[in-house]
Amino acid sequence: MLNYIIRRIFQSVVVLLIVGLVAFSMFRFVGDPIDNMLGQERTQADIERLRAQLGLDQPFPVQYWRFLENAVQGNFGVSYRQGRPVAEIIAERAPATLELAAVSGLFAIVLGIGLGVFTAIRRDGWASSVIMTGSLIGVSLPTFLIGILLIYVFSVELDLLPSFGRGDVVDVGGWSTGLLTASGLKALVLPAITLGLYQMTLIMRLVRAEMLEVLRQDYINFARARGLSERVVNFRHALKNTLVPVITVTGLQLGSIIAFAIITETVFQWPGVGLLFINAIQFVDIPVMAAYLMLISVMFVGINLLVDLLYVAIDPRLRGEGNAT
């Protein structure tokens, strides 16, 4: 058990070091950082000074180590395009992405579990088949088309909700939130649905399949025979036992929500980290790209590790001696 945990953590650290190497090589070899940072009017002395200042005259491993040191301290250099520290720009943009991701995650989990349970209990009803067919279409539509479709219906035709931006934001202790104003909440609706729809259908189909499996078990029949109400049987006995795989998948999907936020943020011009990343690619702003890569890898690797460890903690069958993989 302990052996497994240590090995998993070691693996995660190795992955992060490799990603760090990729990010560092991008910074070091894609274009010349000196060229990008100094303008047209520069002297040889300027170049030498900046080269020494950035440590570019040091051997490669030393530079890599220094890059990692800086990255751990949250120092990712200066954006080529905006001329400000990358960490500052990202910190400014992060609340928008995190709020969007949190709200879509909540939407996906609540509606996904709710609809999953509903379609499992009323498996032959017409409402269930409508929902299941709808979910198939939801899975095959690309995210950006869903966003455009929602904009067309709710912003262009019905004129109910805004199609871009965050609305008014309030500053609460350095965190700019859109959750406290009416226009902020309205602006959040369409992006949150766009981003969460795919995860919602995924969770729904998983809950439905797991519920159908559990409802066939003997203890469910026994609970019914004991005269327990349908509600107690469905929610206390059946749903509880479907939650282990649901938690795993939901955890892993959390990472993709943040990655797919790039697409949603571009469709809705949502001023978050994803839009920043896309703009960085368009203008080849390497420090921003490298920083984004590092941040998102820490997030992904961390979530993966956490889900794996949680899995072992929840499911006693996996706590085998030594041979756990």
Next chain:
Amino acid sequence: MTSVRTAPHRHNPMALRIRAMWQSDLAWAFRRSPVAMVSFVVVVLLVSGALLAPLIAPHDPFDPATLNLMNGFTAPGAPNAFTGESFWLGTDDQGRDVFSTILYGMRISLLVGFAAVLLGMAIGVTLGLIAGYRGGWTETIIMRVADVQLTFPAILVAMLIFGIAKGFTPVEYRDQIAIWVLILAIGLSDWVQFARVVRGATLVETKKEYVQAAQLIGRSGTAIMIRHILPNVLSPVLVIATISLALAIIAEATLSFLGVGAPPTQPSLGTLIRIGQGFLFSGEWWILFFPACTLLALALSVNLLGDWLRDALNPKLR
């Protein structure tokens, strides 16, 4: 399935081959699936439309001489107020015929899709064969890299490769090579599926007697991998390739839509949707609507074909 053996036509091998194909298990499964047949027809129609675009398209959207700005924003089917010309699916802001831009856009989308899948397949199958046949630390390294890459969504990997490649090219060439960078980015982002499946199948095949026999008569490892094992692991590869094609087409459209893919001078379906989105609020819905429908029809029917192929090639489901 009953097979009716007819007398072989010795002098007409082509007819014989077609007959054999028609009577194969796969063709039989195909004739029994309406979904597969409809998807197949849609794919064939769209692909031939793209291939024959210079012949079918009423206008050449890349030739500025044939464009008339007065024709801009003509609604589908209705004659233009100034020139009186009418267009099947309307025109965009520059007076380009939407039907023609879709035909030419599909060429880019399909080129990127097919080439990216071929690249991903070549890399994945090669590495999968080597990993499965050689084993040892070669296998460990290849599969670890695959695991790490699989942790990240393919579209993110593709974006990153696109960004890095863009950084390496001088500004004046960026638009010209954007298509090749796209192919590289999407291809490198989806080799993992191929490698995993081929490695699994190779592990099974390597233990079989025919491989041991080939080893005994002294054939080289490369020859055994290519001539003996490869033909036996190809059918799952075909299924993954079809499904990857749908994913690659959507990935290309997404990247182009985000503005990090095909440039406006060589618009793919995604670029056309990006352009069309700008006119959504002013009421010119057709500039967006028709390219989006084409993309959906293409991706959906390739996907359905892939699903069908997976079921048809899997003997356990028959």
